[in-house]
Amino acid sequence: MGDDNDNNNNHHESPPPYAPYVDPQLTAESGAVHTDGRIDVNLDSKFAKSLAEIADQQQEVTPGHYYDDTTPAQSISCDVKLNIVIQIVGSRGDVQPFIALGNALQRHGHRVRIATHDVFADFVRDSYLEFFPIGGDPAQLMAYMVKNPGLIPQIRTLREGEIKKKQLMVAEMLDGCWRSCIDDDPVSQEPFVADAIIANPPSFAHIHCAQALGIPVHLMFTMPWSSTRAFPHPLANLHSTSMNARTANWVSYGVVEWLTWQGLGDVINRWRATIDLAPVPGTEGPCLAEALEVPFTYCWSPALVPKPWDWPAHIDVCGFFFSDPSPYTPSPDLAEFLQAGPPPVYIGFGSIVLDNPQKLIDTVLAAVARAGVRAIVSKGWSELAGPVDANVFYIGDCPHSWLFQHVAAVVHHGGAGTTACGLLNARPTTIVPFFGDQPFWGNMVAQAGAGPDPIPHAFLDPQNLAAAIQFCLTPGAIAAAEEIARRMQTESGVEEAVDSFHRQLPLDRMRCSVMPDQVAVWTYTQARQSLNLSKTAVNILIEHNRIDAANIRCHAINPIIIENRRWDPLTGVLAAAGATGSNMMKSTGEMFYNPYKEFQRGRRAGKSSEDRRVIGGAGRPPTRSSTSSLSTQPSTQQQQQSSMRRSSNSSEQSQNPFTTAGHMAGGALQGVGKFYGNYLRGVMIDIPHAAAEGFRRAPQLYGETPKDYGTVHDWRSGAIVGGKNFVGGMTGGVAGFFTKPLKGAMEEGAPGAIKGFARGTLGLATKMPSAGIGLMAYPFYGLSKSIESAFRSKTPKVIVTARLREGYAHTRIMQLSKEEEEEVLQVFDVLVSSMDA
Known part of the structure; x- marks a missing residue:
């Protein structure tokens, strides 16, 4: 990932995404x-x-889906x-x-x-x-x-x-x-x-x-x-x-x-x-x-890596993000070194931690001598340092944005930020990659002609590093770096990224119906019609008794529905059956593991109770007078003793073999319940739904775009999709069986008729089964979604509470005047009256 383009040299490089474990079979098959x-x-x-x-x-x-480089991105104002x-x-x-x-x-x-x-x-x-x-x-x-x-x-x-x-x-x-x-x-x-x-x-x-x-x-x-x-x-x-x-x-x-x-x-x-x-x-x-x-925005310069032609419109390349540099005054010895000769070459590897930093510094110094240049060497996390040399200056913390203005070329590990800073200052670049995306940036710089091919750190030696430095000082490399810098200086990566963010927002769904310059976070429903309202509008309307809080719900500006897409009926059914079998195996394991867990819990509780009895009986039993004195102790101590007695009683009960046996039986029954639950869900919902989806999507295997009847997220949408799929599948399958041969014959003659007949037959064999199976599969699938949603109510309640709290605080900060509040009420009344009409 990126590094700091205006950083101190000891800052961290971040890792690529983490993968704590992988499927060994897939890894062995797909890549090493x-x-x-x-x-x-x-x-x-x-x-x-x-x-x-x-x-x-x-x-x-999907021909024509890809990016058209001739279409400029349009800025959008987000109020x-x-x-x-x-x-x-x-x-x-x-x-x-x-x-x-x-x-x-x-x-x-x-x-x-x-x-x-x-x-x-x-x-x-x-x-x-x-x-x-x-x-x-x-x-x-x-x-x-x-x-x-x-x-x-x-x-x-x-x-x-x-x-x-x-x-x-x-x-x-x-x-x-x-x-x-x-x-x-x-x-x-x-x-x-x-x-x-x-x-x-x-x-x-x-x-x-x-x-x-x-x-x-x-x-x-x-x-x-x-x-x-x-x-x-x-x-x-x-x-x-x-x-x-x-x-x-x-x-x-x-x-x-x-x-x-x-x-x-x-x-x-x-x-x-x-x-x-x-x-x-x-x-x-x-x-x-x-x-x-x-939506995706890539933070690099299109002057270095243009946007690929096959990235769609919701992916942008905007330019590197540069912040305004902070004022910096170099130390006297650094200023003296820079003035003492021709511009040096910067060499630094940031936060890379090496097992043998001495080997690296020896290689660097030998290459500097061999190339006949002066050098500024960044110590970095590996604390690179060598003997005193009039042509080498060792530096600690120093912002790249200032330093790179005073060097002839840069040699570094290839972090995105350091690469950007070097090129912005028109400095030819040699990249010595260690891991991650660093080789990528090395290759991009080399392809642009602003530096040599990257040198993997394991192959670095004085000869190839010296040759790379000398390449950076050639007129061609300097000219290529200057051209990239010229183009980068016309870019405004941060502002273009803001435009990209604004451009991809669903602003029509985000605006409040009553206060259009505020974001809608609530939906008010009346007579099957709804208004999207901001937090301020809702607070005003509730305060003036215009709406009942029971009639509002959180407004989903951007609903995200993750579907388990099926590509064809065979793989779809096999995948669903495999998942069902896996869940059944897990629940089978729970039939045996749950009783064992309860047995172990009972043993631990019994041992803990016995230890407490041993400790509690270590002294003389309390006399009557001492017992009487205990009753006069503060209530907190009485509560503590009562708690200890309850804990002891609980432990006595837990170690009771009949109680433990009951818990063991309950654990086993829980596993049995999950087993049959997974079986019924698989047979009645998951496998039929996978078959219906697989048959519906099967036409894409022979070049036909399958019909999209919407997504299923509750029982109502399940019934709608099932009905549409039934009508569409039946009519489409039968009609295609007759029309596709005729269309093929008209376009290509006899060969076209044969192709059309084959496609019509395949359509009939896929669309009608999808229609028949889906008539029940989609409603059942939607019903299961509704039931699951009913049991997942904790987080929605948390969100509602947080929205209400934030709304009250926001309204207090805004402090609308009485005239502004009256305007909100009037606009709402007009909108509600139009809904009633």
Whole structure:
């Protein structure tokens, strides 16, 4: 991920997304992971070939869906003021660009909260932004990355128990991200509820928080994370096969996402249960952001990496985020060194921690001498230092934005921020990548001609480093860097990112019906018609008895429905049956494990009770006088003794063998209940629904776009979709059987008629079964959704309470005049009268 483009050299580099564990079979089949964090993607694996088929189908079914580079992005004015939470996991360098973004959003009137690691509290608040701690330690993340620089942990890490620690840290950060959306400010105690979320992908909670709140989410990142045919995933190594190169690039994103989800899926789904969200299906988790078309803004310069042609309109490339540099005065010895000769070459590797820093500094000094240049060497986290040399200056903390103006070229590890800062200052760049996306940026710089090919740190030696430095000093490299800088200086990455964020907002759904410049957070329903109302409008209307609080509910600005998509009936039914079987096996295990757990609990309770009796009988029994004196003790002591007696009685009861046996029987029955519950759900709901969906989507296998009848989220929508699918499937299957041969004959003659007959027959064989099965499957599936929602009421109540509290506080701050309140009432009355009419 990114690093600080105006940083002190000892700041952390953040890791790529964490994957505490993966499916060994999938990993072995799909890709092998190197110690530099990159993945050798096996393009001949079944998984990769399946992804390639999907890529080819998408290219065939949705022509014209891809980005048109000739269409300029349009700016949009957003007069609705929002509460925005920006969730960031990573290093200081990952946080800093969002500081600049947050300040820009503030200038547009939004309230901005930065939610990130606790250690950045002062950094955020010093920038006049609100801060919310999400937990997690960047130093530990960096240490983990040093051991495991990629997505897959090394064997040594498994033995040392690091996986469990990282799972716990990710779970802590997921919970922290959720609380950042609804909790009061930790310092001022001012209520806050998010109206929109901006996040970098490794925060992982973003989509799920947005789903729970029904609000927009927008992802921003410094490295490619969206599938494209233009170039492979930054963490993927592709090897030449018979697969088309562009298809292979697209496949690499699926493999990396799949491996990431394998490590995080269980952690995320366990956390989703705590906020009353259903688990994400294993087939949907890896591609969730793309399936939901979540808006994405990439924070790099299109002068370096243009937007790929196959990224749709909801993905933007806006430019690097640069904040205004702070004033800096160099030390006298640094100023003297800069004036003592020609501009030096900067060499630094930031927060990279090396096992053998002496070897690296020896290599650097030998290369500097061999290239015949002067150098400024950044000590960094590895404390690089060598003997005194008139041509070498060792530097500690110094902002890159100032330093890079005074050097001839830069050599570094390839963090996005450092790369951007060097190029903005027109400095040719040599990148020595260590892990993550660093090789990607090295390749991009080399392709632009602003530097040599990247030199992996394991292959660095005085000869190739000296040759790279000399390449950077050539007229061609200097001219290429100057051209990139010229184009970058015309960009305004932060403002363009703000425009991108505003442009992707569903503003029509966000506006209050009564106060259009405020965001709607409530829906008021009357006579089957509804109004979207802001928190201020609702408070005024309730205060003046215009509405009853019982008739309002939270307004879902951006409903997110995660479907378990089926590609064809065979794989759909097999997947549903497999999931049902897996759940039944788990419940079978509970039939035996639950009684054992209750038995062990009874034994522990009995042992604890016996220990207390031994301790309690260690002295003389209390005499009558002592007992009498006890009755005169303060009530708190009496309560403590009473509590101890109750605890003792409870323990006596727990160790009773009949009680323990009852608990064991109850545990076994609980497992039996889950077993039959999973069986009935699978047979009556999941498998029929998978079959209906699989048959409905089957026409895409032969090039026909399947009909979309909407999504099922409750019993009502289930009945509607079932009815539409029945009518559409029956009429479409029968009509296609006759019309497709005729259409084919008219277009291509006899061969066309044969093709049309085949397609018509396939349509009849898929659409009619979907219609028949779906007539019951979709309503049952919707009914199950409604029942599940009824039991998941805790989090919605929490959100309502938080919204009401924040609304009252907001109304007090606004302090509308009587005239303004009267205007709100009048507009509401007019709207309600039109609803009644």
